[in-house]
Amino acid sequence: MYQLLRKLAHWIDARAGVSATLWPMMRHPVPRSIDGPMGWWYVFGSASMTFLLIQILTGIGLSMVYVPAADQAYESLLYLDYQQPWGWFLRSLHYYAGSGMVVMLLVHMTQVFLQGSYKYPRELTWVVGVLLLACTMGMFFTGQILRWDTDAYWGLAVGASMAGRVPVLGPEIVHTLLGGDIIGASSLSRFFALHVFIIPGALLTFLGIHLWLVLRCGISAPPKPGEIVDPKTYDATYHEELKRGVPFFGDALLKDIFFSALAVTIVVVIAAVVGPKGPTEPPDPTLAGANPRPEWPFLWLFGLLSLSPPAIETFIMLVFPVLVLGALFFVPFVSNRGERAPSRRPAAVLLVIVIYTTLGVLTYEGVQAPWSPVMDAWSGDPVPVNLVEGRTPLELQGAAVFQFKNCRNCHALEGIGGRRGPDLTTIGASLTRDQLITQISNGTPGGGNMPAYGKQMSPAEMEATVAFLISLRPDGQLPAGAVEDAPVEGTTPQPVELTE
Amino acid sequence: MNAPLPSSGKQLCPGGKPPRRAFFRLLTGALGAAATGLLTLPMLGYFFGRRHRPAMWVPMGDLSDFPLNETRTINFDNPLRQPWDGMTSMTGVHVRYQGKNDAGDEQFLVLAANCAHLGCPVSWFPQSGLFMCPCHGGVYYENGERASGPPPRGLFHCVWRVKEGKLEIEAPHYPTLHDTLTESLES
Ligand code: FES
Numbered sequence: 098m099y100q101l102l103r104k105l106a107h108w109i110d111a112r113a114g115v116s117a118t119l120w121p122m123m124r125h126p127v128p129r130s131i132d133g134p135m136g137w138w139y140v141f142g143s144a145s146m147t148f149l150l151i152q153i154l155t156g157i158g159l160s161m162v163y164v165p166a167a168d169q170a171y172e173s174l175l176y177l178d179y180q181q182p183w184g185w186f187l188r189s190l191h192y193y194a195g196s197g198m199v200v201m202l203l204v205h206m207t208q209v210f211l212q213g214s215y216k217y218p219r220e221l222t223w224v225v226g227v228l229l230l231a232c233t234m235g236m237f238f239t240g241q242i243l244r245w246d247t248d249a250y251w252g253l254a255v256g257a258s259m260a261g262r263v264p265v266l267g268p269e270i271v272h273t274l275l276g277g278d279i280i281g282a283s284s285l286s287r288f289f290a291l292h293v294f295i296i297p298g299a300l301l302t303f304l305g306i307h308l309w310l311v312l313r314c315g316i317s318a319p320p321k322p323g324e325i326v327d328p329k330t331y332d333a334t335y336h337e338e339l340k341r342g343v344p345f346f347g348d349a350l351l352k353d354i355f356f357s358a359l360a361v362t363i364v365v366v367i368a369a370v371v372g373p374k375g376p377t378e379p380p381d382p383t384l385a386g387a388n389p390r391p392e393w394p395f396l397w398l399f400g401l402l403s404l405s406p407p408a409i410e411t412f413i414m415l416v417f418p419v420l421v422l423g424a425l426f427f428v429p430f431v432s433n434r435g436e437r438a439p440s441r442r443p444a445a446v447l448l449v450i451v452i453y454t455t456l457g458v459l460t461y462e463g464v465q466a467p468w469s470p471v472m473d474a475w476s477g478d479p480v481p482v483n484l485v486e487g488r489t490p491l492e493l494q495g496a497a498v499f500q501f502k503n504c505r506n507c508h509a510l511e512g513i514g515g516r517r518g519p520d521l522t523t524i525g526a527s528l529t530r531d532q533l534i535t536q537i538s539n540g541t542p543g544g545g546n547m548p549a550y551g552k553q554m555s556p557a558e559m560e561a562t563v564a565f566l567i568s569l570r571p572d573g574q575l576p577a578g579a580v581e582d583a584p585v586e587g588t589t590p591q592p593v594e595l596t597e
Numbered sequence: 598m599n600a601p602l603p604s605s606g607k608q609l610c611p612g613g614k615p616p617r618r619a620f621f622r623l624l625t626g627a628l629g630a631a632a633t634g635l636l637t638l639p640m641l642g643y644f645f646g647r648r649h650r651p652a653m654w655v656p657m658g659d660l661s662d663f664p665l666n667e668t669r670t671i672n673f674d675n676p677l678r679q680p681w682d683g684m685t686s687m688t689g690v691h692v693r694y695q696g697k698n699d700a701g702d703e704q705f706l707v708l709a710a711n712c713a714h715l716g717c718p719v720s721w722f723p724q725s726g727l728f729m730c731p732c733h734g735g736v737y738y739e740n741g742e743r744a745s746g747p748p749p750r751g752l753f754h755c756v757w758r759v760k761e762g763k764l765e766i767e768a769p770h771y772p773t774l775h776d777t778l779t780e781s782l783e784s
Contacts, residue, residue, distance in 0.1 A: 168683025261773025548744030
């Protein structure tokens, strides 16, 4: 039997030339130092690939149960979570392995950048790598839409609105993206096609090219300070180095396998412990309280967008991502020669630190999202008791008006409530009565962050609100501004001409 | 290729390609272009084409359902839906009755629920007379005008009409900055 199989294998091999092609690839030499501890820097690319493999497996599995139709997708997700044996685990793993893939890609890219591995002759390898990153981000975005819940619906709405800002072509792009006039079944089917056919097709193609280039150009040797890349001499030197090299199919591969196995173990444990993500509320656009958040790889963009002035917003939505991608493409063409060691390239190191710090801060802001009002704070978060204790009837009335006019949605008291505007716990100590009236009546000049409440409340309501706000100050502190000007507690000042 | 073919015994034309071969090349090119075009045009139509439908009107309710100067949120199933849209085709609009104009016609204000900034659903707060958006804090007054926050304009207006004592609106598509709901009226 064994002999027969061997014969069969030989027969196929003689015709298909599998071993003749693959064996040299597996045995191709890599620089000797990769065999040493420096080799651990080289494990992240293959870890990304391992995660991709998991994504393909879990993705195929999920596609056997998931229904990409708007009226049943949500139900099929619940079925996966609660009925299908191990369905919850597959969903969970698909999410966390996808996240892991993004993380590994970023680490891999950072390592390649810091160690100057993108320099001659591996410029194209880097460029294709950037395309792989773009595809992966595309997978993340489209995948979130397939989780057809209320977040997916509104995430798609936001995405469509951004695309709709493109001059002239905007409406056509939106229509093509949504597959119709409204967000619905056709939109979901389009994103299904993107997520399952179009982007994976591109991704696997680029991956093939990337791997081919890695084989063709060889794996870069770990950088040594003072070892200069010069396109004229590099190839000869590298070949010399390879003569002393070790075969890839050996300890180098062993490190890859070890690290991938470790990464997979970690992700499987996370997936099992944390469980699948969502779905949240069903995709009913009339449900109140929608509060869409982008997936974590996009939180930084969400933060950047929300923190930037509206005037440059469209630029950040439409042009900035293109610029970022373009900048990444351009990296090897800015410098494809010279030093590779990070210790000799302080600018590169600094750049990485600055970029990751910025991304980190923006992501943090994106998680906190202080710019989003708390839509139910006016009714859900009562005024803290100590802020109404011992107050006059007018001030108490003011507290009621303050809540009732939804001020709380944007203004916190003692840290509870919206954070879009300032916390007003001690506002009485910093703004005078007149300043308060002006601020409330006119809002932020020029239509900034605060709406003008002048017409939204009666003079009596304004009076009460201002009295309440003035009473908000630390114990024993006088109201802001001239003391004689301020209303004395317990008196009811005459209504003055309040608005306009 | 150029080995002499004893049977045909054909001679190369001096100084050029045989006219038959040149013609064949031309023919192949032309046929290839035609095939590509024949293939591409329907595909483009499929992917980018728009389905044209006559305007569809959705009843919002009797005129008496809308008290003067009060905003009502009406949810309805958008007829622009696909049969398998499920609950996704549910759409909300904010309707405000503004009384009669000088000519004695009923005046309504019908605002789309989608924020003019990036499309999130705005909520109506009757207590303060404001619409607020949960995403980035856009705020609008009761007449739909922008009050504050990032939206570049006021809320989108829907096209409405009064027919047989009922308020109807034209089924709204997903409105965006360059594709509002009242395009035809505004221009
Ligand atoms: S979507 Fe409403 S403020 Fe941004």
